[in-house]
Amino acid sequence: MLHFAHYGSAMEIKQLEVFLAVMSAGSITAAARLLDRSQSQVTRLIQELESSVGFALFDRNGPRITPTSRAVAFHSDAERFLTGIGQLKERARNILSEEPAPIEIAAIPAFASGLVPLALAEMPADLLPRNVHLRSISAEAAVQSALARTADFCVASLPVEHPGLDVHGLFQAPCVAAVAADDPLAGKDIISVRDLADRCLITMANPFRLRRRVNQALQAADVRPSRVVDTNAALNALQLASTGFGVSIVEPATAYGLQLKNVEIRPLDVDIPFLWGIFSAASKPLSEGVLELIQLIIRMSAARIPGFVAHDPGHIERVADATFGAGANAQEQ
Structure with a gap:
């Protein structure tokens, strides 16, 4: 995690606000409109921030700008810092008005x-x-x-x-399978890992967590899906399953916490915790x-x-x- 003290005392909140606006809007011009500033002001504040942190934040090619890899790494910390500042200001207002935090x-x-x-x-x-x-x-x-x-x-x-x-x-809690309502597997009370043979499997992308345990279950059953589609959010996997594109294996919080149309949730015959x-x-x-x-x-x-x-x-x-x-x-x- 980055600490803003490492970048020197010259860094100002308005510079970070401009940086986040440019990252969000994708251009100096759009950021200037968002902030109701001139393009020259935005450019100057970005240059001052670059001087303060000691590295380039954007590669420039005429009017086009592209965030550098260091800007991408810096972005989440800058966003978290300004979020904290905003929360601190809000807390001060709550204290003044004696409202609950x-x-x-x-x-x-x-x-x-x-x-x-x-x-x-x-x-x-x-x-x-x-x-x-x-x-x-x-x-x-x-x-x-x-x-x-x-x-x-x-x-x-x-x-x-x-x-x-x-x-x-x-x-x-155990992970579950999700299929479209008109999928033949929707008629089963429990979906077996072997039911995934020659089917499209939709699951999570992270190889160290859920995906790893799904792969282990497939290997233990000697099952090979026809295709594997992975994503970083279970909601995406459920939406894909609802179209009939394939069978999704997802964590239970999304599966039972949301009510999506045309999706049937079924337990699996193996425990994927x-x-x-x-x-x-x-x-x-x-x-x-x-x-x-x-x-x-x-x-x-x-x-x-x-x-x-x-x-x-x-x-x-x-x-x-x-x-x-x-x-x-x-x-x-």
């Missing part, structure tokens, strides 16, 4: 798109502040947000190992509303996900090692 949630897409919104909808009105921020990001970024305290808590897939985290829950947890920065005081939301997410998960198992939060390393193997450290969606 916003709830800040960082969650992997599997939960941000389904179960967290369902839990939010069940929140008591007196515990729900005026502002709630829900970010759908990778497990690694979600954990970093919790550690940096730009999120009150995060929902992330395992493995997650960091001494600076409090564990509010550690859970497991999906593990996740809810984490916050160690010793960070959490409001009554945040604690209630965490419990609602847990209750919603237990009610909607078949095969839901809650593990002892104190055994996170033991559970992760048993499932992924010692030393596993990759992050997935």
Whole structure:
């Protein structure tokens, strides 16, 4: 993780704002329109930021600009920093007006798109502040947000190992298959891995997590799909399955947290475990509303996900090692 102190004291927030605008808009001209600044002002602030960080942020070819590899690496930290500044300003306004602080949630897409919104909808009105921020990001970024305290808590897939985290829950459930409603496999109560022979398989891309365990199940059954399509989000896999394009193997949070048309969810005849947890920065005081939301997410998960198992939060390393193997450290969606 980058620390802005490393770049010198000359860096200013307005320079970072301009940088993010250019990255988002794709050009100096479009960024100038977004910020209501002149193109010359935007160009000057970018040049000042480049001078401050010590490396080029954009390659220039006439009016066209392309982010450098260093700009791409710098982008997520700049975005996280400015998000934190914005949250700090909002918190100051809340203190001044004596309003409850916003709830800040960082969650992997599997939960941000389904179960967290369902839990939010069940929140008591007196515990729900005026502002709630829900970010759908990778497990690694979600954990970093919790550690940096730009999120009150995060929902992330395992493995997650960091001494600076409090564990509010550690859970497991089996992955499932998804097929179009008119697919012949939709008529089965349980889909076998052998049913995937000569079918198009749609699954996750990360080779160290779910994809690895799917591959192991296929190898154990000596099954070879006709085609494999992978993606970084289970929602994409479900959408593809709904078209009849193939059979999807996905984690259960998205499968049971969302209600998609023309998709049937079925258990598999092999256990491909999906593990996740809810984490916050160690010793960070959490409001009554945040604690209630965490419990609602847990209750919603237990009610909607078949095969839901809650593990002892104190055994996170033991559970992760048993499932992924010692030393596993990759992050997935």
